[in-house]
Amino acid sequence: MKPGAPEVHPTHPKVTDPYSNIGGKSETEWGDVERGFAESDYVREDRFESHLRTHGYLEPHVTLAHWEGDKLNVWTSSMGAFVKRAKLARTLDLPYSAVRIHKTYVGGTFGGKIDLYSHEYCAARLSMITGRPVRIVASREEIFSAFRHGQPLAMEIKTGVRKDGTIVAQRIRVINNSGGFRGSGVVVIFLAWGFTMIPYRIPNLRYEGFSVYTNHPVRAPQRGHGAPQIRFAIESQLDRIAEDLGIDPITIRLRNARLPGERLPNGDNVHNAGLVECIRIAAGKSGFLEKYGRDRRSPPQGTIRRGIGIGVSAYMGGTLIYPNGSAVIVKMNDDGSAIVLTGAIDIGQGAETVISQIVAEELAIGMDDVKIISSDTDATPQDIGAWISGMTYVTGNAARQAAGNARDKLIAVASERLGVPVGDLAAKDKVVYSTRDPSARMTYREVIAASVATRRGDTVIGEGYWRTMRDEPNHPSLATTKGRWTENYAFSAQVAEVEVDIETGEARLVKALTVHDCGFPVNPALVKGQIDGQISMALGHAFMEEVMTKDGYTLNPNWLDYRMPTIHNMAVSEDADVITEQYRVGQPYRTKEVGEGLVSGILAAMANAVYDATGVRLNSTPFSAEKILYGLKALEFEQKRSQPKETVGA
Amino acid sequence: MLDVTKSGLGTDARARSRLVSLCVNGEWHEVAVKPRVTLVEAIREAIGLTGTKAGCESGTCGACTVLLDGRPVLACITLAVECDGAQVRTVEGLADGEKLSALQEAFLDQGALQCGFCTPGMLMSATALLERSSQPTREEINKALEGNLCRCTGYNAIVDAVLQASDQGVKPVMK
Ligand code: FES
Ligand code: FES
Numbered sequence: 001m002k003p004g005a006p007e008v009h010p011t012h013p014k015v016t017d018p019y020s021n022i023g024g025k026s027e028t029e030w031g032d033v034e035r036g037f038a039e040s041d042y043v044r045e046d047r048f049e050s051h052l053r054t055h056g057y058l059e060p061h062v063t064l065a066h067w068e069g070d071k072l073n074v075w076t077s078s079m080g081a082f083v084k085r086a087k088l089a090r091t092l093d094l095p096y097s098a099v100r101i102h103k104t105y106v107g108g109t110f111g112g113k114i115d116l117y118s119h120e121y122c123a124a125r126l127s128m129i130t131g132r133p134v135r136i137v138a139s140r141e142e143i144f145s146a147f148r149h150g151q152p153l154a155m156e157i158k159t160g161v162r163k164d165g166t167i168v169a170q171r172i173r174v175i176n177n178s179g180g181f182r183g184s185g186v187v188v189i190f191l192a193w194g195f196t197m198i199p200y201r202i203p204n205l206r207y208e209g210f211s212v213y214t215n216h217p218v219r220a221p222q223r224g225h226g227a228p229q230i231r232f233a234i235e236s237q238l239d240r241i242a243e244d245l246g247i248d249p250i251t252i253r254l255r256n257a258r259l260p261g262e263r264l265p266n267g268d269n270v271h272n273a274g275l276v277e278c279i280r281i282a283a284g285k286s287g288f289l290e291k292y293g294r295d296r297r298s299p300p301q302g303t304i305r306r307g308i309g310i311g312v313s314a315y316m317g318g319t320l321i322y323p324n325g326s327a328v329i330v331k332m333n334d335d336g337s338a339i340v341l342t343g344a345i346d347i348g349q350g351a352e353t354v355i356s357q358i359v360a361e362e363l364a365i366g367m368d369d370v371k372i373i374s375s376d377t378d379a380t381p382q383d384i385g386a387w388i389s390g391m392t393y394v395t396g397n398a399a400r401q402a403a404g405n406a407r408d409k410l411i412a413v414a415s416e417r418l419g420v421p422v423g424d425l426a427a428k429d430k431v432v433y434s435t436r437d438p439s440a441r442m443t444y445r446e447v448i449a450a451s452v453a454t455r456r457g458d459t460v461i462g463e464g465y466w467r468t469m470r471d472e473p474n475h476p477s478l479a480t481t482k483g484r485w486t487e488n489y490a491f492s493a494q495v496a497e498v499e500v501d502i503e504t505g506e507a508r509l510v511k512a513l514t515v516h517d518c519g520f521p522v523n524p525a526l527v528k529g530q531i532d533g534q535i536s537m538a539l540g541h542a543f544m545e546e547v548m549t550k551d552g553y554t555l556n557p558n559w560l561d562y563r564m565p566t567i568h569n570m571a572v573s574e575d576a577d578v579i580t581e582q583y584r585v586g587q588p589y590r591t592k593e594v595g596e597g598l599v600s601g602i603l604a605a606m607a608n609a610v611y612d613a614t615g616v617r618l619n620s621t622p623f624s625a626e627k628i629l630y631g632l633k634a635l636e637f638e639q640k641r642s643q644p645k646e647t648v649g650a
Numbered sequence: 651m652l653d654v655t656k657s658g659l660g661t662d663a664r665a666r667s668r669l670v671s672l673c674v675n676g677e678w679h680e681v682a683v684k685p686r687v688t689l690v691e692a693i694r695e696a697i698g699l700t701g702t703k704a705g706c707e708s709g710t711c712g713a714c715t716v717l718l719d720g721r722p723v724l725a726c727i728t729l730a731v732e733c734d735g736a737q738v739r740t741v742e743g744l745a746d747g748e749k750l751s752a753l754q755e756a757f758l759d760q761g762a763l764q765c766g767f768c769t770p771g772m773l774m775s776a777t778a779l780l781e782r783s784s785q786p787t788r789e790e791i792n793k794a795l796e797g798n799l800c801r802c803t804g805y806n807a808i809v810d811a812v813l814q815a816s817d818q819g820v821k822p823v824m825k
Binding site: 055056057058059060105106107108110139140141347348349350525526528529532533534535536537558559560564565566567568570572573 | 703704705706707708710711713761763764765766767768791792795796797798799800801802803804805806807808809823824
């Protein structure tokens with residue numbers, strides 16, 4: 001990045017003078033930051049760094065391609081069939097109609113299977129050359145050494161506040177070590193701006209993000225895509241500011257948290273944002289203020305210190321990016337059961353379950369009456385994919401519309417046959433009946449037969465379409481950040497309780513509390529599963545996992561040396577959702593993100609909890625035993641130095 | 651990649667295949683395998699039971715766990731030739747026809763799986779545990795499942811499922 005440094009891509013146009021190797025830049029500003037700092041009562045500057053981690057999906061990358069002369073059939077472990085098709089067809093210079101991505105069940109992704117990978121291209125190309133099916137499976141060592149990991153960011157943050165902790169101005173500079181190619185390196189610095197501006201009001205802001213080419217493998221998105229890194233930084237600094245001003249961590253967050261109905265700098269509205277409730281309930285349920293600072297004030301016997309910390313985050317759902325929208329088709333069978341055609345892909349988040357639930361609910365039929373056909377680019381309609389935290393919202397509402405469309409058709413036919421106005425008809429258990437006279441009724445089977453008999457043979461098919469913000473152009477500009485994102489923002493406050501052994505420096509997460517506004521939880525058990533999985537992933541991020549590299553090589557390309565949480569590392573994970581009753585009435589389903597933002601607040605909470613336990617502030621992840629021990633020694637040294645030398649002369 | 655050729659499973663043309671008899675879920679199979687072929691390869695590629703998964707093929711994730719003469723083993727670091735005459739149980743052998751085992755039911759009920767890739771291995775490790783100890787403690791469960799990685803669930807639901815299946819007061823979530 002240094003001006004004059006040798007260029008990784010000497011032929012690329014220079015994006016930003018005077019810096020070298022800038023693959024892309026994200027930049028925005030509002031208010032008057034310098035004046036904001038001048039008017040602040042307190043200003044603080046810190047630098048934070050995050051480290052290289054990987055997704056750790058259990059199923060390796062695997063692709064089977066079979067060229068049949070004019071059709072490329074592909075089975076691959078991915079996060080969205082339609083995105084894969086677009087990328088593969090473009091790369092191979094084939095029409096979209098010549099590429100069929102078939103349905104597969106996917107063994108975990110966490111961001112690591114969005115991009116088009118070279119093994120996918122190679123399997124396809126080799127099959128086209130040989131006319132034979134080609135399968136390529138990556139070994140775990142290959143995944144660690146040559147595939148894409150997450151994106152380590154360096155973050156410089158200057159914040160000015162009033163005496164009471166209200167944020168006045170912030171200047172943020174984010175640098176992404178993006179590897180040898182652009183990948184999604186610019187996306188992550190753009191999103192880091194988003195995750196900066198959503199939770200708290202910042203009247204004056206200047207943001208600059210750089211994605212920098214380096215001699216490393218190219219990076220992929222990873223669950224949270226910038227949020228864990230930037231929230232760790234901001235929330236850590238906020239705790240320091242609070243302490244410097246003598247305010248507690250809860251009060252400073254409540255003072256800055258966005259309220260319902262606020263407009264964000266990108267023009268979006270947060271609508272019913274439950275952040276304030278999240279913070280309040282998280283503080284109450286965890287007994288935060290009673291526990292905070294306890295072990296630092298009066299250290300207990302022994303070597304174990306306990307600490308508590310809080311972190312706040314927010315996440316958008318279903319943001320506009322190709323393919324932007326989803327469509328769903330619901331076909332009624334003669335017996336009143338239904339077939340759902342959806343492009344949604346199930347990667348373990350439960351997409352098929354949720355879509356079936358929605359269709360069953362809207363059609364007033366049982367879950368067992370719904371058969372789902374999914375994620376096949378030839379057989380099912382286009383879908384946004386499982387990678388922008390919007391499937392339940394976007395595809396779910398397309399499913400609601402499709403089922404509603406089929407139900408309306410059923411009711412229209414029944415209305416004709418029964419001579420009852422549409423407005424007096426309702427549906428329940430595969431029967432349409434009159435709400436005034438329940439004896440006037442027809443089963444779905446009878447209605448569908450009647451439709452075929454009287455309407456030119458028309459069977460009943462429902463169609464539904466959805467995308468977020470229909471009147472907006474396709475997606476915001478990564479470079480200028482202009483453009484709206486979504487109508488759905490999820491909010492959360494998370495509390496971590498950690499234990500640190502001050503003799504060894506080892507820290508562990510004991511208990512996590514997640515309080516969140518996820519909109520309407522269509523399937524609470526799946527929501528809970530997402531929360532628990534994110535807590536586990538975040539504690540790996542905090543204490544265990546790091547991809548070590550040297551000269552571009554991975555030094556620990558296996559799960560013995562890259563330590564992911566095992567069953568012994570799990571923590572108690574409690575959760576509560578707030579304001580969900582506000583979403584229970586009316587349509588469309590106001591579902592929000594729940595599958596990736598919750599790795600963020602808890603990471604920050606763990607950093608703050610380590611400080612609370614030990615007095616050691618860590619500006620970089622992971623919070624390893626070495627760093628904590630070093631911090632403890634440094635504190636000891638400081639203390640000794642500042643103690644009055646009472647023994648002098650004795 | 652593996653090839654099932656006329657000379658048996660495996661690609662090493664210099665090595666002779668050997669005939670190995672495996673009783674998998676109660677059915678005997680005779681498979682010709684090269685010496686370097688692993689048990690998971692024999693089960694998946696030759697016998698065609700793909701329920702058993704391979705996540706690392708180096709003994710670190712537990713996804714390939716099967717029961718060999720009743721004991722959980724990592725099928726990716728067990729050679730097929732070592733298993734001649736052995737009784738093998740895989741995830742396909744847990745259900746009785748359409749009827750899932752109590753443990754499988756509990757996994758479903760507790761949401762103890764998301765992507766499901768770790769699940770066959772988890773189920774086999776936990777089945778072996780429940781067969782030797784009908785009401786295992788949390789510590790015993792942790793010990794029995796410590797070699798099985800799960801990236802999706804965070805493990806809490808898995809422990810609850812084992813407790814539920816062994817009637818230890820964990821209430822069903824969905825029923
Ligand atoms: S595949 Fe055998 S332990 Fe991972
Ligand atoms: S359910 Fe996906 S790894 Fe366990």
